[in-house]
Amino acid sequence: MPRPKSDEKRSAIIAAATRVVSAEGLGASTASIAKEAGIANGSLFTYFETKTDLLNQLYLELKIEMAAAAMRGLAESGDLHDQFFQIWRNWTSWAVSHSEKRQALAQLSVCDELTSETRLAGHRTMAAIAELLERIRRNGPMNETPMAFLMTLMNSVAESTMDFMRQDPRRAKQHCRTGFEAVWRMVA
Amino acid sequence: MPRPKSDEKRSAIIAAATRVVSAEGLGASTASIAKEAGIANGSLFTYFETKTDLLNQLYLELKIEMAAAAMRGLAESGDLHDQFFQIWRNWTSWAVSHSEKRQALAQLSVCDELTSETRLAGHRTMAAIAELLERIRRNGPMNETPMAFLMTLMNSVAESTMDFMRQDPRRAKQHCRTGFEAVWRMVA
């Protein structure tokens, strides 16, 4: 795969797509994304073969950033509860403070055009969290449940939590805690 | 009296839209919906002023059907746990056995064009479930959490459960139970 000349321009497109998709949804035109990125209409296709390709890459990139944010500053040791809570806090507060990114991600998550590879890679992004969750549930009531199911469950609770934190920012901290404890009760 | 606007035809459009939206997403063309319904292109607009209007009505209709299915045969008495489980089982099994409807509903739930009235009416659909949940959590750890948050949480766990039941139908029953118990631990 030939690396395109300007990584800077690629990033500009990704950033523009984030903004435009979060504002206009997946129906946003490639033209409007290019304009937002400050490049020409057709140049977008130098960096991304098709619109679908762009959406796939955007999804993955946002997923990766989100996971990285969740893991930021995680102590290797420490008890599971604290480690998990720190991740939860990182995760949800990233979502609140990067609302365009999260909104774009939410739109992309329901996009028909994501390939299964992209989705898979997206899930792998959360491997570290999955491992932690695995250890948490080991002696809990869900120790027989497929991990994939568990991850989905956790994810969906996280999403709900984030939505509430955004809608009611004054009590964001409290909602964060509430969501966390709900998950903890579910699995631990 | 001329040919009366036929309920049958309206239903055919709604049914066609369900199928087409579940297969192609919200981008499905009104033409393809009309074709699927076996009517002329323009006739769709006799029954629904605009595509947006159709989507709103479809959403509401599916939501109502889903809620009705969930409540089917519910004993007025009985303990909360059993009542809730019955609902949960009704609900998730409706979703599994009407996967097109559920998929369409999933697409519609993220549709930008739903009016807030439609969404509100959609939520009201679940009022009976909400009441039950209210009584369940009364003495539980979430008795201070806003009901709206709780409902969202429950909903998202239900969605995840349904997804798993569909993906792995051989163990659908078990996944159903697992999801239920997870929610119960969260709130009760």
Place this chain on the structure above:
Amino acid sequence: MPRPKSDEKRSAIIAAATRVVSAEGLGASTASIAKEAGIANGSLFTYFETKTDLLNQLYLELKIEMAAAAMRGLAESGDLHDQFFQIWRNWTSWAVSHSEKRQALAQLSVCDELTSETRLAGHRTMAAIAELLERIRRNGPMNETPMAFLMTLMNSVAESTMDFMRQDPRRAKQHCRTGFEAVWRMVA
């Protein structure tokens, strides 16, 4: 030609068409005309075979009414100048006080769908005026000019006069006189 049962309904359509065409132009839909007339969509076609047919008849009817208004109360005798001025005054003041009719007529006059028969019949409507004009010009500078040309000239001056009277109603009377005198100088 079978006379339709209800002349009243036919008139209602003609009146409605006048209003709607004057407001929306020739692009006005038959549906909106029917609605304005208080009848059903399809009933319009009981009275007029096609939209074109309606427009043709409307044109003619308005032309006839306009001509009748122009001739109203005309003394058989009296000198040409006075007779002509009376007609001119009748004519332009009808236009000003029936602005919807005149506007509709103006739209219709440039309509591609008028048949040549309709146009011809429209012109015949003005026969009495033509005769008068014929006598007026007899010893004037235009005694060799084809009458058709003369009529067209007079008509277009009348139209301009009416426009000005409508635009500037406070000096309507004066504009009426100015237009009249201009024509008189042209032909007499």
Place this chain on the structure above:
Amino acid sequence: MPRPKSDEKRSAIIAAATRVVSAEGLGASTASIAKEAGIANGSLFTYFETKTDLLNQLYLELKIEMAAAAMRGLAESGDLHDQFFQIWRNWTSWAVSHSEKRQALAQLSVCDELTSETRLAGHRTMAAIAELLERIRRNGPMNETPMAFLMTLMNSVAESTMDFMRQDPRRAKQHCRTGFEAVWRMVA
């Protein structure tokens, strides 16, 4: 630099629109105009944002061309009568020999979608003629009449004259003269 927006193509569209509008009226479809211009359906919108925009520009362009034709070769000096007659001759003969342009212009003149700016600019086109007319009428019977009224009057006589010249080309020259003299008697 990419393919530059070609003036040639813009002109082709304008020319095509002239032909198609003169033949089919303002209802002519953008598709038929594009086809006549030999370009793709959507390319028309590269050059003109909307159909309305195209019609506005077409009107103005034709008006400008017409005015330029009228003024062609005008002697700065010479008496008013001769100057005005030359303009009149230029003007009417342009109309006769560019009948598509004139017909299109006639349609456009009654188009509801022309902006008032376009109309204003269209009138300014005739400023030089207006000035001449102003000087002509100075000592004549219409020296108190608003110039706008006078211009409208002159215009409508010119239109009638052109119509007759076209209908009866063998006597075009004579009709031209007749029309001119009629105007002259009106104002001078």
Place this chain on the structure above:
DNA sequence: CATGAATGAGTGTTCATTCAT
């Protein structure tokens, strides 16, 4: 490599007319 004009299939919606009731 960058540009933006060119393309043409596709969109939601309208409308004159027909016809079952």
Place this chain on the structure above:
DNA sequence: AATGAATGAACACTCATTCAT
């Protein structure tokens, strides 16, 4: 005769993608 639902060809306009410059 009256109704208004049904029809399907148009319509103005959009857009992902290509390609001449």
